[in-house]
Amino acid sequence: MMKKGAKARALVTLLTDFGGNDGYVGIMKGVMLGINPAIKFIDLAHEIPLHQIAAGAYILNSAYPYFPAGTIHVAVIDPGVGSDRSILLCEAKAQFFLAPDNGLLKFIFHNHRIDRVIRVTNPGYFLPAVSHTFHGRDIFAPVAAYLSIGHRIENFGEWTSDFKRGNLPVLKMTKNSITGEIVYIDRFGNLITNILPKALDIVPGGAQFWIRIGSHQIKGIASCYANGGENEPIALWGSSNSLEIALNQARADHFLNVNYGDEVCLEWFDDN
Amino acid sequence: MMKKGAKARALVTLLTDFGGNDGYVGIMKGVMLGINPAIKFIDLAHEIPLHQIAAGAYILNSAYPYFPAGTIHVAVIDPGVGSDRSILLCEAKAQFFLAPDNGLLKFIFHNHRIDRVIRVTNPGYFLPAVSHTFHGRDIFAPVAAYLSIGHRIENFGEWTSDFKRGNLPVLKMTKNSITGEIVYIDRFGNLITNILPKALDIVPGGAQFWIRIGSHQIKGIASCYANGGENEPIALWGSSNSLEIALNQARADHFLNVNYGDEVCLEWFDDN
Amino acid sequence: MMKKGAKARALVTLLTDFGGNDGYVGIMKGVMLGINPAIKFIDLAHEIPLHQIAAGAYILNSAYPYFPAGTIHVAVIDPGVGSDRSILLCEAKAQFFLAPDNGLLKFIFHNHRIDRVIRVTNPGYFLPAVSHTFHGRDIFAPVAAYLSIGHRIENFGEWTSDFKRGNLPVLKMTKNSITGEIVYIDRFGNLITNILPKALDIVPGGAQFWIRIGSHQIKGIASCYANGGENEPIALWGSSNSLEIALNQARADHFLNVNYGDEVCLEWFDDN
Numbered sequence: 001m002m003k004k005g006a007k008a009r010a011l012v013t014l015l016t017d018f019g020g021n022d023g024y025v026g027i028m029k030g031v032m033l034g035i036n037p038a039i040k041f042i043d044l045a046h047e048i049p050l051h052q053i054a055a056g057a058y059i060l061n062s063a064y065p066y067f068p069a070g071t072i073h074v075a076v077i078d079p080g081v082g083s084d085r086s087i088l089l090c091e092a093k094a095q096f097f098l099a100p101d102n103g104l105l106k107f108i109f110h111n112h113r114i115d116r117v118i119r120v121t122n123p124g125y126f127l128p129a130v131s132h133t134f135h136g137r138d139i140f141a142p143v144a145a146y147l148s149i150g151h152r153i154e155n156f157g158e159w160t161s162d163f164k165r166g167n168l169p170v171l172k173m174t175k176n177s178i179t180g181e182i183v184y185i186d187r188f189g190n191l192i193t194n195i196l197p198k199a200l201d202i203v204p205g206g207a208q209f210w211i212r213i214g215s216h217q218i219k220g221i222a223s224c225y226a227n228g229g230e231n232e233p234i235a236l237w238g239s240s241n242s243l244e245i246a247l248n249q250a251r252a253d254h255f256l257n258v259n260y261g262d263e264v265c266l267e268w269f270d271d272n
Numbered sequence: 273m274m275k276k277g278a279k280a281r282a283l284v285t286l287l288t289d290f291g292g293n294d295g296y297v298g299i300m301k302g303v304m305l306g307i308n309p310a311i312k313f314i315d316l317a318h319e320i321p322l323h324q325i326a327a328g329a330y331i332l333n334s335a336y337p338y339f340p341a342g343t344i345h346v347a348v349i350d351p352g353v354g355s356d357r358s359i360l361l362c363e364a365k366a367q368f369f370l371a372p373d374n375g376l377l378k379f380i381f382h383n384h385r386i387d388r389v390i391r392v393t394n395p396g397y398f399l400p401a402v403s404h405t406f407h408g409r410d411i412f413a414p415v416a417a418y419l420s421i422g423h424r425i426e427n428f429g430e431w432t433s434d435f436k437r438g439n440l441p442v443l444k445m446t447k448n449s450i451t452g453e454i455v456y457i458d459r460f461g462n463l464i465t466n467i468l469p470k471a472l473d474i475v476p477g478g479a480q481f482w483i484r485i486g487s488h489q490i491k492g493i494a495s496c497y498a499n500g501g502e503n504e505p506i507a508l509w510g511s512s513n514s515l516e517i518a519l520n521q522a523r524a525d526h527f528l529n530v531n532y533g534d535e536v537c538l539e540w541f542d543d544n
Numbered sequence: 545m546m547k548k549g550a551k552a553r554a555l556v557t558l559l560t561d562f563g564g565n566d567g568y569v570g571i572m573k574g575v576m577l578g579i580n581p582a583i584k585f586i587d588l589a590h591e592i593p594l595h596q597i598a599a600g601a602y603i604l605n606s607a608y609p610y611f612p613a614g615t616i617h618v619a620v621i622d623p624g625v626g627s628d629r630s631i632l633l634c635e636a637k638a639q640f641f642l643a644p645d646n647g648l649l650k651f652i653f654h655n656h657r658i659d660r661v662i663r664v665t666n667p668g669y670f671l672p673a674v675s676h677t678f679h680g681r682d683i684f685a686p687v688a689a690y691l692s693i694g695h696r697i698e699n700f701g702e703w704t705s706d707f708k709r710g711n712l713p714v715l716k717m718t719k720n721s722i723t724g725e726i727v728y729i730d731r732f733g734n735l736i737t738n739i740l741p742k743a744l745d746i747v748p749g750g751a752q753f754w755i756r757i758g759s760h761q762i763k764g765i766a767s768c769y770a771n772g773g774e775n776e777p778i779a780l781w782g783s784s785n786s787l788e789i790a791l792n793q794a795r796a797d798h799f800l801n802v803n804y805g806d807e808v809c810l811e812w813f814d815d816n
Contacts, residue, residue: 011577013570019319019459020292020564023331026285026316030339033283033314037340042577044570047563059567066681067574068581079521082496132496134511137338187563224626224676239678249623291591291731292564295603298557298588302611305555305586309612351793354768404768406783409610
């Protein structure tokens with residue numbers, strides 16, 4: 001039965017590490033369309049490095065603010081499938097989030113100060129036979145589809161405050177430095193950090209600063225990729241508004257030999 | 273002209289080896305939408321290893337049971353494009369299947385005991401100029417689109433019982449062993465076999481069994497991927513319900529150095 | 545407000561070098577659906593080699609003739625993002641084209657003799673905060689979405705005739721040869737040239753010709769891929785109707801050690 005508000009929920013995004021080879025994502029969509037033929041799907045990403053929950057969490061966080069109210073986000077990066085890990089469902093900013101309890105939703109929990117979520121346990125919403133290896137098809141897909149036709153989130157299980165909130169990387173500040181880290185590396189090899197513009201409020205007015213990453217130093221902040229010369233990494237404010245290190249038409253990660261979690265340090269002379 | 277039942281057929285899945293680089297899949301969709309703007313597309317897979325018909329057949333078989341009645345499945349892994357190979361169209365389980373006559377539909381034929389199919393020969397349903405190299409665009413796409421608006425399958429050609437049925441791998445049984453083979457290797461390197469639970473009915477009650485693959489032995493059957501230790505392959509009942517060999521968070525195919533068609537042998541002591 | 549003709553424009557194609565890893569394409573779609581929930585998306589290609597504008601231009605050219613009137617094509621291969629490069633919008637064959645001013649639309653301009661386009665400058669159609677690095681999200685997506693609900697192209701900026709028309713590769717003819725070049729290499733390693741059938745009108749009737757590529761000679765023109773033997777490249781008329789060099793079930797580009805822009809020469813004996 002179609003419930004009130006169903007139309008507004010007919011948009012489902014999918015974020016997995018299933019790749020494009022095996023048909024797994026297509027199968028999930030088939031299951032959902034069997035329940036609600038009106039669903040429109042948006043693929044966020046399916047080529048996430050296997051089991052890289054942190055990358056998936058980052059992408060979901062960068063994407064959901066751009067989706068309309070009622071959107072249902074289904075994230076299945078789930079190395080614990082078939083174990084006793086829970087599946088979580090919550091609502092924030094009038095959107096819905098469905099994911100394993102493994103930190104994939106850590107930014108959602110943080111941004112919206114969520115302290116209670118639904119643990120999905122109602123088998124009435126699962127496929128009749130639940131496999132040990134493909135909950136994307138057997139649980140996530142039908143749950144998202146029933147949600148899309150207006151079922152209330154509390155129908156799918158029980159409220160819990162016992163779930164993995166995950167840790168967000170924090171900045172380390174001294175009187176002449178701000179140290180963040182690489183939180184995402186995109187397809188272009190651009191290095192996205194957790195340093196936001198407001199962090200620079202502590203830089204004394206007029207102070208020149210430089211950015212240290214690996215054994216490299218970058219002076220100041222550029223305004224676009226094309227500003228960088230060959231073999232000359234630049235720093236700029238990226239699309240998520242955070243400090244990004246890039247190489248014009250080349251991969252900064254390879255050039256600088258850095259990876260997820262590596263330090264990025266903004267420094268200035270402390271003349272006072 | 274829109275025929276009766278057209279709405280129920282507006283779902284088209286696509287399975288190809290065209291990849292995501294060249295625009296070929298998008299072009300097929302453009303052709304279809306020009307004929308029926310209401311089509312909804314589901315991409316099953318497009319990164320199938322080039323010309324690997326067996327992998328495509330496996331994926332289609334794992335996917336179609338999860339799609340609603342009226343779905344049209346278009347599979348174009350077609351190394352014989354432009355030769356005199358036929359294009360086949362059939363109906364099974366109230367779904368439609370369109371593919372080259374090269375074994376891609378072997379599971380469909382087997383599962384549903386299909387002994388007659390349509391050979392697609394009616395050029396009235398093709399694009400005006402049919403190329404030698406891209407029948408996906410020139411034949412498959414318009415045929416699927418006209419099918420989606422309710423044209424009957426016999427309009428597209430003539431019935432034939434002369435087509436490639438393909439061979440399904442069969443189990444070899446002895447009094448103390450069941451030997452199957454690897455029928456699919458997924459993105460995670462999981463090895464999917466053709467051994468189904470019911471095959472184990474011949475194992476004597478209470479008998480301990482082990483699984484031999486390559487030079488490796490696996491004891492018993494685990495319940496989820498996370499149960500496996502590092503460098504310790506496990507066996508479990510996979511998402512297609514068949515026996516699957518996996519390595520927790522790593523590739524079993526590389527670790528065991530095995531490939532498509534390699535033997536997987538379930539053995540037990542015959543005490544009787 | 546929905547404008548007249550809006551329905552006819554609800555089809556949007558996307559062509560980018562964003563890949564499937566980072567969520568960038570999904571974010572663009574989220575932005576568009578927030579403005580026009582009725583948009584249907586077709587992904588042309590997202591795995592284009594980074595910054596390869598020529599490949600993108602080729603794919604767009606091979607695809608758009610197969611899309612219905614009203615389609616909006618959004619192409620974002622944009623190494624100059626954030627610099628002062630312009631964004632162009634034009635209409636041709638009742639379809640719309642939105643792309644950076646870097647040659648991506650060169651075939652459209654050429655095929656339709658376009659001498660005026662809109663330079664997109666009206667910030668009223670952009671997201672409130674325009675980043676330096678992701679105009680796909682901040683400019684292209686909302687512009688395409690407003691276009692899809694019927695806004696007129698001249699609303700988005702001003703007419704200009706000052707834009708990069710781009711150069712199409714031209715054939716060199718002698719009395720016993722036609723020299724073209726490789727303009728695209730597809731996923732299968734097939735080499736697509738700019739030699740069209742009509743170029744062969746200058747070949748004397750009955751003259752035998754051969755095709756020289758790298759250090760290799762190919763005799764005559766085959767009718768399908770399957771005609772080629774192992775390690776025996778063939779030439780055939782490809783799906784875009786141009787001369788194509790291929791290897792049956794293998795990569796011609798690797799076998800012949802050739803690349804974009806390399807010469808392909810059709811020669812014959814000049815007996816007169």
